[in-house]
Amino acid sequence: MSQVVESLDVAREAIARFAWRQAYEAYSSVDRKDLTPEDLESFGDAAWWSGKLDDAIKQRERSYAGFSAAGDTSSAARLALALSWDYEGRASYAVSQGWFATAERLLEALPESAEHGRLLLTRSLAALFEGNLPESIQQFDGTYELGRRIGDRDTQVLALAGKARALVMSGEVERGLALHDEASAAAVCGELRPFATGIVYCMAISSCQDVGDFRRAAEWTEAANRWCDEADVSGFPGTCRLHRAEIMRLRGDWPAAELQAVAACEELSDFDRGITAGGHYEIGEIRRRRGDFAGAEEAYSTANEWGRNPQPGLALLRLSEGKVDNAVAGITHFLQDVEAPLMRLRALPALVEIAIAAGDVKTARAAAQELEQVVDSYKIGQRRAPAFDATVHLATGRIKLSEKDWDGAAQGFRLAREEWQRVGAPYETAQARMLLGVALRRRGDEQGGTVELEGALAAFARLGAKLDEERANELLGRLEARRTFLFTDIVDSTRLLSTFGDDKWKKLLARHDALVREQIAETGGEVIKNTGDGFFASFGNPRAALEAAIGIQRALDGEVFAPDVRIGVHTGGAFQAGGSSDYGGQEVHVAARIGAAAGAAEILVSAETLEGVGGAFRLSEPRAESLKGVEGPVDVVSVDWR
Incomplete structure (x- = not known):
């Protein structure tokens, strides 16, 4: 008996x-x-x-039964509310609602207490998560007043933090962040019990990250982690680890970030499905940046299983794999189902990048415009958060680059680079530098462009961003670049010149050149050379090249008179000559020879180029062509463009 008493004394003292x-x-x-x-x-x-x-659930259910049997209604209600939260974290919503209804019934005839505060907080948070922001703000105000009347500091500060979150989400960013700082200061000072402390920190960090205030997010993350490290706990440290992982990823410490995120998922898996799903998504983001596509795929899939939509990360993964159609479908479907501005903001930069890769500059422009509007709706002190400002400038730069506005592109990328440097985000800074290098070279500043590319390359190498490192090496002419090449050629141009004469031929040729250039630009391609009677162009993926080829043939067919044009398309590796936009190598030669083998008004494509995209086009049966200077026959397919 004395041993039991001693154990109970130890347990109660430890509590x-x-x-x-x-x-x-x-x-x-x-x-x-x-x-x-x-x-x-x-x-x-x-x-x-x-x-x-x-x-925990088992003991709380026993405690509830004990309090209920003893007629302690207030304590029974407190346990019912705790169990409601436990089951909600597990996504057992019907059970959670059942316990909440029990608490409501038990408390309705009792005088105001801390349990009533917890009840009102639950209702307020439900309104918040349902997106009813005005209602949630009103309810949080009522909860705060209740906490003041009963003298319960936890209720007051949790209501303050909830209202802050709702204000931020509704666009009153500065006011909301100020309330978050006030609530978090109470947590730092030790005024609150452990559960309230963890909730207050999590809400503040989430709001800061949502509006791109990563400096403030990092400060509160450090404070939260000190609390987690000092506390003898497991549940909230998982959440703290996840916030820490997000900051580490941004700062470029990817190995440590992944370790933190994995540990977070292990600690949170039994507590909260939603936050655990977010942890797996974060792991996917880290692995995608490192070029670990299989690992990223696995993490995104796990996030999806746990209830977190894997977009926009999965769409960007598909883009990196060259599966542009899948990327377009994924990001488009995601945005069709999302209305919350801050959630859309996370996906719009990806839509800009993916749309440009697909040659859909119109969609990219619309996405960039919406992105800027959302960012301007969440300013902090009449200024954009540096990270959001950088995101807008990068998106603008991408569009300007696709439109061959080298000066505009360079300005956008330079501003993005400077803002990301302010944030302290080395990967994002390097991305902006690499794109700036491309823009500078295109406008003729070879030395300036090389400096930016070298800087980006060094950063990617330090970070372990393998694919970005390869791309930078490609742009510097040190590694083969895999591109889709398109060659056009006017059939019987010499005979046409003789028939029409110089003046009419020049007009006909000028119209032809304008139409071809327009179609190449519209699908995101780049004219490498005008060969006199045709063009040599480069594309980031086969689909864009094929759409350009079809667009060229249809545009010419719509003219009163236009010459017949043969087109060849082929995908392969090539080197960029001397840092310029020109390409050279055997695969470029193959593309040119395929073009030469095409008939009048024909689009001829190597069969290997169609892997993964062939289903989107009407194709002939494959045929083997012997090409000059190419060893062995090459399987080619004709694309029906009519």
Whole structure:
């Protein structure tokens, strides 16, 4: 008997010190029949903070039964609310609602108390998560007043943090962040109990990240992690680890970031499905940047299984794999289902990049315009957050680059580089530098462009961003670039010149050149050379090249009179000559020879180029062509453009 009393004394004393694991071990050694409802509640708390949710629920349900049998209605309601939150974290929404309804019934005839505050907080948060922001703000105000009347600091500060979150989401960013700072300061000072402390930190960090205030997010993440490290807990450290991983990724420490995110998922898996899903998505983001496509695919798939839509990361992964159609479909479907501005903001930059790769500059422009409008709706002190400003400038630069506005592109990328440097984001800075290098070279500043490309290359190498490192090497002419090449050629141009004479031929040729250039530009291609009677162009993917080829043939066919044109398309590796936009190598030669083998008004494509995109076009049966200077026959297919 004395041993039981001693264990209970140890457990109760440990609970008073928030020494959760010690309390859990001590309670576990005591027979259940010796535990009061208060002990069972403390046992459940100790289990919860020790990362043992099944046991926490079991002890809380026993505690509820004990309080209910004893007629302690207020305590029974408190346990019902705790169980409602436990089951909601597990996505057992019907069970959660059942416990919440029980708490409502128990509290309706009782005087105001901290339990009523928890009840009102739950209602306020439900309105917040449903997107009813005005209603949630009003409810949080009511909750705060209740906390003031009953003198419960946890209720007051949690209501303050909830209202801050709602204000930020509704566009009152500066006011909301100020309230977050106030609530978080109360947590730092130790005014709150552990559960309230963790919630306040999480809300503040989430809001800061949502509006691109990564400096403030980092400061509160560090404060939250100090609290997590000092506390003897498991559940909230998982959340703290996830916030830490996000900051580490932004700052370029990807190996440590992944370790933190993996640990977060392990600690959170039994607590909150939504946050755990976010952890797996973060792992996917880290792996995608490193070029670990298989690992990223696995992480995105796991995030999806846990309930987190894997976009826009999955669409960007498909783009990196060269699956442009899949990327377009993924990002488009995601945005069709999303209305919340801050959620759309996360995906719009990806839509700009993907649309340009698909040759859909119109969609890219619309996405960039919406992006800028959303960013301007969430300013901090009448200024854009540096990260959001950088995102807008990068999107603008991408569009200007696709439109061959080299000066405009360079300006956008330079501003993006400077803002990302302010944020302290080396990967994003390097991306802006690489694109700036391309723009500078295109406008004739070879030395300036090389400096930016070299800087980007060094950063990618340090970070372990393998694909970006390869791309930078390609642009510097040190590595083969895989591109889709298109050659056009006017059939019987010499005979046509003789027939029409110089003046009419010049007019006909000028119209032909304008139409061909327009179609290449519209699909995101780049004219490498005008060969006199035709063009040599480069594309980032086969689909864009084929759409350009079809567009060229249809545009010429729509003219009153236009010459017949043969077109050849082929995908392969090539070197950029001397850092210029020109390409050379065997695969360029193959593309040119395929073009020469095409008939009048024919689009001839190597069969290997159509892998993954052939289903989008009407094709002939393959035929083998012997090409001059190419060893062995090459399988080619004719594309029906009519």
